[in-house]
Amino acid sequence: MKRLAALLPIIVIALHAHAEGTLTVVNFGGANGTAQKKAYYEPFEKLAGVKILPVEYNGEQAKVKAMVETGKVTWDVIEAESADLDRGCDEGLYEKLDWNRIGPKSDFLPAAVHDCGIGIFVWSTVLAYDANRLKDPPKSWADFWDVKRFPGKRALRKNARFNLEFALMADGVKPAEVYKVLATKDGVERAFRKLAELRPHLQWWEAGAQPPQFLVAGDVVMASAYNGRIDAAQREGRNLAIAWAGGIYDIDYWAIPKGTPNRDLATRYIAFAVGPDAQAEFARLISYGPTATKALTKLDAKTLAQLPSAPANAKDALKFDYRFWSDHGEAMEKRFNAWVTQ
Numbered sequence: 293m294k295r296l297a298a299l300l301p302i303i304v305i306a307l308h309a310h311a312e313g314t315l316t317v318v319n320f321g322g323a324n325g326t327a328q329k330k331a332y333y334e335p336f337e338k339l340a341g342v343k344i345l346p347v348e349y350n351g352e353q354a355k356v357k358a359m360v361e362t363g364k365v366t367w368d369v370i371e372a373e374s375a376d377l378d379r380g381c382d383e384g385l386y387e388k389l390d391w392n393r394i395g396p397k398s399d400f401l402p403a404a405v406h407d408c409g410i411g412i413f414v415w416s417t418v419l420a421y422d423a424n425r426l427k428d429p430p431k432s433w434a435d436f437w438d439v440k441r442f443p444g445k446r447a448l449r450k451n452a453r454f455n456l457e458f459a460l461m462a463d464g465v466k467p468a469e470v471y472k473v474l475a476t477k478d479g480v481e482r483a484f485r486k487l488a489e490l491r492p493h494l495q496w497w498e499a500g501a502q503p504p505q506f507l508v509a510g511d512v513v514m515a516s517a518y519n520g521r522i523d524a525a526q527r528e529g530r531n532l533a534i535a536w537a538g539g540i541y542d543i544d545y546w547a548i549p550k551g552t553p554n555r556d557l558a559t560r561y562i563a564f565a566v567g568p569d570a571q572a573e574f575a576r577l578i579s580y581g582p583t584a585t586k587a588l589t590k591l592d593a594k595t596l597a598q599l600p601s602a603p604a605n606a607k608d609a610l611k612f613d614y615r616f617w618s619d620h621g622e623a624m625e626k627r628f629n630a631w632v633t634q
Contacts, residue, residue: 314343315557319371320544321348322501323524327577332565339564342557350499353380360385360550368554369561372409372547374614375453375621380547381408382618387548387555394563401543403611404583409545410566413574414581416600416609417454418539420517422507423531433462433538436514437486439493444513447506450496452628453617454516454540457610459486461538467610475616480624484631496632507532519600523579536605542612543583575599 317333319325325348333344347367349355353376359365372380380386386408391397397405404411419436421429430442436458448455457470463486465473473479495512497503503517504525519539525532546562548555564570571582572590581601582588588596596602600609617624 313554313557314345315368315554315561316345316347316366317369317371317561318347318349318367320350320500323520323578324500324518324580327520327574327580330577331570331574332561335570336561336564340557340560344561351376353385356380356385356549357383363551365549365551365553367549368552368558370547370549371412372545374542374545374612375617377406377409377545377547378614378618379621381406385550387550387552389548389562390559393559394566399568399584399586400566401583401585403543404545406545409547410562411543411545411583412566413571413583414541414543414599414601416519416536416539416541416605417449417516418519418522418600419514419535419537420503420507420522420532421514421535422510422512423533425510425513429533429535430514431535431537433458434464435535437462437490439490442513444493445495445511446490446493447495447497447503447512447515447517448490449516450498450632452624453621454612455487455628456480456483456624457540458516458538459483461610462486467538467608470610471613471616475620480627484627487631504530504532520578520580523598536600537608539600539605539609540612541600541606541609542614 319328325346329346333346337344351373356370359367388407389410394410401411419430419433426442430436435442436446456474460470460473460483461467463482474483495506500518500521503515504521506512507515508530519534522532522534546565548558552558566584568584568586568590571584571587575582575591576595579598581599600606
């Protein structure tokens with residue numbers, strides 16, 4: 293809290309000048325939501341004199357679309373995944389950000405800067421496993437697919453996004469070549485054929501809390517999972533581990549739904565929450581990497597080593613291509629959903 297108190301007095305004055313109202317902030321819940329509450333919500337409430345109403349969702353952009361199209365917007369700030377932000381921005385679902393009120397774009401990772409949003413943190417979907425059951429740990433997605441060497445159920449998120457990339461990497465495609473291959477008809481066929489190999493061994497997950505739950509319960513021996521969820525389980529004493537090679541890292545963004553009556557307060561909240569002190573505090577609470585470059589200088593070596601953006605963790609990782617999924621996601625998900633129900 294002392295770190296947050298070091299914010300410039302002019303920001304504090306501006307916040308107190310608008311000390312009325314309630315701000316509804318939507319996130320993905322779980323350990324992420326808990327960390328946001330401590331690093332962002334509570335300090336902002338104290339400084340601004342407002343009440344933050346947290347709402348948990350699972351990325352349902354259809355709800356945002358319905359609010360905007362009916363003119364009944366009740367959400368003020370939304371945590372959005374990159375592909376959803378980009379598509380939603382094109383569809384007019386989000387306000388264009390006023391960067392003059394947030395800060396210089398040069399203070400953030402280039403990938404965090406978007407017309408309709410600003411990056412909150414770098415996260416990764418990784419290969420997680422039960423270290424109690426697998427003494428010889430898996431090291432790659434090829435190992436994830438190797439049911440003879442590593443018998444048992446595996447868990448994957450129930451959608452096309454990420455799974456098709458994992459399947460290609462399991463089939464020998466290098467991370468740097470994945471989207472080049474997936475952009476071809478043959479590449480898509482190759483990914484679905486590889487995914488089909490695992491069908492008898494799969495258990496699907498839909499909420500981020502499920503992979504660590506499945507692992508701890510012994511339902512599966514390996515799972516794709518958000519690295520922050522595994523970090524939270526480790527902090528609770530669970531012997532879960534991560535194989536970072538082939539992890540797909542991405543950025544979640546703050547966005548403001550088009551037409552919210554609290555746009556001004558939402559902008560001030562975002563400006564506060566992307567500050568280096570707040571982002572550094574968030575990274576201490578959950579192992580997601582800051583997008584504000586100055587936040588990295590505030591973290592110790594142990595914390596830095598657990599982040600997806602740490603050099604050792606990122607060297608064999610794949611950057612999620614949100615443009616690819618914005619362009620092809622609808623068709624890919626339609627085919628995936630048909631395949632799942634076959």
